[in-house]
Amino acid sequence: MKTSILIMHQIKRIPIHKKIFNKAFASNFVECSLTIDDIPYRRTFPVIGTKLEFIASGSGTKLHEYIDHRHKQLGPVFREKLGGDADLVFVSDPLLIRTLLLNLEGKYPAHILPEPWVLYENLYGSKRGLFFMNGEEWLENRRIMNKHLLKEGSETLLEGPVKTTVRKFIQKMKYATESGTFVPNLESEFYRLSIDVIVAVILGNNSTIKPNKDCEALLTNFSESVKKIFQTTTTLYGLPLHLCQKFNLKVWRDFKESVDISLSLAHKIVGEVLSNRHHSNGLVKMLSDEKVSDENIKKIIGDFVIAAADTTAYTSLWTLFLLSNQENTKAEIRSRDKNYVNYILKESMRLYPVAPFLTRILPTESVLGSYKLIAGLYLVVKMLNISIEMFCRKHISSVHTIRKYSAICGNYYKDVNNVTPIIASIYTSGRDENNFSEAEKFLPYRWDRNDPRKKKLQNHTSFASLPFALGARSCIGKKLAILQITELISQIVDNFEFKCLNKTEIKANTSQVLVPSTDIKLEFSRFESASKDRSI
Numbered sequence: 335m336k337t338s339i340l341i342m343h344q345i346k347r348i349p350i351h352k353k354i355f356n357k358a359f360a361s362n363f364v365e366c367s368l369t370i371d372d373i374p375y376r377r378t379f380p381v382i383g384t385k386l387e388f389i390a391s392g393s394g395t396k397l398h399e400y401i402d403h404r405h406k407q408l409g410p411v412f413r414e415k416l417g418g419d420a421d422l423v424f425v426s427d428p429l430l431i432r433t434l435l436l437n438l439e440g441k442y443p444a445h446i447l448p449e450p451w452v453l454y455e456n457l458y459g460s461k462r463g464l465f466f467m468n469g470e471e472w473l474e475n476r477r478i479m480n481k482h483l484l485k486e487g488s489e490t491l492l493e494g495p496v497k498t499t500v501r502k503f504i505q506k507m508k509y510a511t512e513s514g515t516f517v518p519n520l521e522s523e524f525y526r527l528s529i530d531v532i533v534a535v536i537l538g539n540n541s542t543i544k545p546n547k548d549c550e551a552l553l554t555n556f557s558e559s560v561k562k563i564f565q566t567t568t569t570l571y572g573l574p575l576h577l578c579q580k581f582n583l584k585v586w587r588d589f590k591e592s593v594d595i596s597l598s599l600a601h602k603i604v605g606e607v608l609s610n611r612h613h614s615n616g617l618v619k620m621l622s623d624e625k626v627s628d629e630n631i632k633k634i635i636g637d638f639v640i641a642a643a644d645t646t647a648y649t650s651l652w653t654l655f656l657l658s659n660q661e662n663t664k665a666e667i668r669s670r671d672k673n674y675v676n677y678i679l680k681e682s683m684r685l686y687p688v689a690p691f692l693t694r695i696l697p698t699e700s701v702l703g704s705y706k707l708i709a710g711l712y713l714v715v716k717m718l719n720i721s722i723e724m725f726c727r728k729h730i731s732s733v734h735t736i737r738k739y740s741a742i743c744g745n746y747y748k749d750v751n752n753v754t755p756i757i758a759s760i761y762t763s764g765r766d767e768n769n770f771s772e773a774e775k776f777l778p779y780r781w782d783r784n785d786p787r788k789k790k791l792q793n794h795t796s797f798a799s800l801p802f803a804l805g806a807r808s809c810i811g812k813k814l815a816i817l818q819i820t821e822l823i824s825q826i827v828d829n830f831e832f833k834c835l836n837k838t839e840i841k842a843n844t845s846q847v848l849v850p851s852t853d854i855k856l857e858f859s860r861f862e863s864a865s866k867d868r869s870i
């Protein structure tokens with residue numbers, strides 16, 4: 335009976351979604367006379383523009399709230415210069431975001447990279463992984479990685495290493511709580527856990543390579559230097575980057591040192607596994623068997639370690655924080671199956687998506703909703719008379735670079751507004767009342783179709799929450815991250831009681847990723863009546 339109601343529910347839902355989706359998609363083919371100039375924007379004083387408002391709102395660290403507020407003022411699509419020369423188009427409508435990521439981004443989706451990283455790459459020529467690649471090089475490598483990390487069945491490669499590593503982590507926490515309560519430095523602990531998980535995945539299940547004392551020290555050092563990359567990049571935001579680099583100021587030196595150390599340690603770790611590849615059955619061995627060159631393995635896998643660290647660490651932290659004062663939800667986790675932990679994670683990422691914004695640069699003239707937007711690259715490329723692929727591969731990495739090329743185009747191409755990065759406001763779409771009823775509340779059951787409590791929540795647009803993005807350039811580590819975090823959360827809840835000790839309100843800051851405004855202090859003690867079959 336329950337099943338048939340469920341199927342009916344699904345049948346009823348599909349056409350409605352399809353209908354709306356087709357409408358948004360079809361709009362890309364109809365004639366459209368509105369342009370970027372017609373997109374709503376905040377009217378303020380000339381020259382200063384919205385700069386003062388931006389600074390007053392908390393500048394970069396509160397960008398997610400500033401943009402959320404602007405969407406509330408101006409609607410789901412608006413444009414703003416945000417202190418730069420070029421207009422950025424912000425979009426929070428879930429159907430438009432979906433259209434952007436599934437239909438408009440082109441064969442080689444291009445995103446904007448953090449400027450300090452781009453400058454580092456340009457200065458020192460370091461070869462980086464998927465996130466930094468473009469054009470054919472990106473597509474070729476992405477296809478290989480998809481096969482191992484995202485396709486059906488890839489769990490087999492991931493499950494063993496993830497479970498073993500989380501189990502060791504829980505064991506360590508059990509020792510720490512043996513004589514009472516324990517307040518760990520969760521940020522550092524979760525950074526280290528994420529790195530241990532990736533290392534385990536690249537080594538594989540039956541690896542005979544055993545970590546020794548030196549290896550332990552190396553991983554701890556690595557974990558700290560990766561953390562420092564994110565901290566120093568954030569400090570550089572808001573400062574004149576090129577001057578900081580030119581005068582070799584401390585802030586630049588700290589950033590450079592953290593990237594130098596992280597990259598060299600990442601390459602050292604992957605290099606070690608490569609030299610022992612015949613004794614392992616992990617990801618590195620699989621790629622090597624597929625004739626992926628050692629150089630490519632080093633740069634792609636080396637970057638995985640960096641990409642995995644902050645994203646999974648902060649998502650785990652936010653999830654535990656949300657659970658810390660929810661005794662009923664913890665009891666539900668203990669009594670229900672693993673699916674429920676999935677809902678917990680979905681809900682936590684809806685409220686705190688570590689990537690609160692996604693960026694795309696349109697490869698061709700496109701219609702987004704009611705507006706016709708000129709290609710971000712196309713005109714520049716045409717003026718330079720080189721192929722779009724070549725341009726992508728060589729140059730496309732930051733707004734700064736595009737602006738430089740816009741300038742080269744001089745007379746033909748004066749208007750930098752033509753270079754229009756589109757920014758999907760993921761934080762806003764996940765917290766919009768039109769997409770999720772009681773949007774500000776942490777209600778994991780909203781993701782469970784069978785939960786009777788869901789009935790009172792009228793609005794539920796599941797694709798309005800896109801923590802891993804969507805489409806060809808979405809997160810390659812999605813399966814791995816979900817496996818790791820759900821395993822971690824269910825083991826922690828099964829084995830420990832925990833409560834939040836912070837007395838002041840914890841808010842979110844944009845520090846590249848969405849991080850807590852102050853250190854979250856959670857106090858752990860053993861949960862004595864842990865059920866036998868789910869505890870370790």
Ligand code: HEM
Pocket residue numbers: 445463464465466476637638639641642643645646649687688689692693801802803806807808809810811812814815
């Ligand atoms: C909760 C954890 C995570 C979240 C929320 C997350 C989120 C994201 C998002 C939103 C993107 C797309 C960026 C864009 O479209 O511009 C992305 C890309 C990426 N992620 Fe993750 N990520 C997570 C964990 C991981 C892990 C564990 C890995 C390691 C394998 C990883 C590796 C990458 C890489 C390499 C890219 C770039 C892909 C490409 O450009 O083709 N991520 N991630």
